[in-house]
Amino acid sequence: MSSTGTDQNEITQLLAISDVLFAYVGLTIMLLGTFGNTIDVISFARLESLKTLASALFLLASAIASQCVLSFGLLTRVIGGFSGIDPLYTSVVLCKIRWMVRTASGAVSLTCICFAAIDRYLFSCHEIHRYHLITMKRARWAILISIFFWLSVFSSYAIFYTSPTPLSCTIANPVFAYFASYFNLFHYSILPLSVIS
Numbered sequence: 001m002s003s004t005g006t007d008q009n010e011i012t013q014l015l016a017i018s019d020v021l022f023a024y025v026g027l028t029i030m031l032l033g034t035f036g037n038t039i040d041v042i043s044f045a046r047l048e049s050l051k052t053l054a055s056a057l058f059l060l061a062s063a064i065a066s067q068c069v070l071s072f073g074l075l076t077r078v079i080g081g082f083s084g085i086d087p088l089y090t091s092v093v094l095c096k097i098r099w100m101v102r103t104a105s106g107a108v109s110l111t112c113i114c115f116a117a118i119d120r121y122l123f124s125c126h127e128i129h130r131y132h133l134i135t136m137k138r139a140r141w142a143i144l145i146s147i148f149f150w151l152s153v154f155s156s157y158a159i160f161y162t163s164p165t166p167l168s169c170t171i172a173n174p175v176f177a178y179f180a181s182y183f184n185l186f187h188y189s190i191l192p193l194s195v196i197s
Contacts, residue, residue: 023081030074037067054139055123058116061143065112068105072098088169092162095169100151100158107150107187108143114195115142 040063043050050056076098080086088095119139122130134142160176161169171177 019081019084023078026074026078026081030070030078033070033074034067037063037070041067052136053119054134054136055116055119057136057139058112058119058143062109062112062116065105065109069102069109072105073102086169096158096161099161099169100154103157103184104147104150104154107154108147110188110192111146111150112143114192115139115146117196 041060044056044060044063045051076087076094080088088098115134119134122133125131156176157180160171160173160180162172171180
């Protein structure tokens with residue numbers, strides 16, 4: 001009986017340590033990521049030499065989407081680590097929005113990086129007609145279409161993520177949990193790597 005109580009105390013202590021560690025490491029990652037994304041946005045939006053390149057527009061959109069990933073994915077966890085109260089657990093709407101926007105933003109960021117790689121590949125081709133395939137107008141359309149596409153794909157996260165208990169924000173449907181794990185593996189790892197390489 002005392003072994004169970006000791007195990008429970010150790011688990012509680014380890015969870016408290018992980019929360020504090022996540023708060024400080026998460027805050028560091030958030031600050032450094034925000035600093036890097038800010039530099040990217042300033043560089044790609046203000047430098048005249050980059051304003052005419054479609055790849056710069058794709059990388060600008062990627063930096064903005066990466067900042068959304070940091071803001072929606074990490075900020076609530078950092079707040080929870082410092083305050084002891086995770087805002088996700090207090091609001092079902094925040095739980096749903098966080099998972100949908102964070103995941104869609106990550107996909108948009110990776111998609112824009114893939115678009116930039118494709119643009120640079122076409123730019124380096126010897127055939128001159130390929131060089132003109134991606135214009136600034138087409139780049140803007142590609143970014144908008146990818147945003148709407150990924151938001152519609154990940155709108156299912158807003159449906160299936162919920163707070164079944166007061167202290168959780170998880171997928172309620174086990175079939176969707178199984179699907180989401182494999183789909184995330186495909187769209188975050190296999191698809192971008194195959195396009196970039």
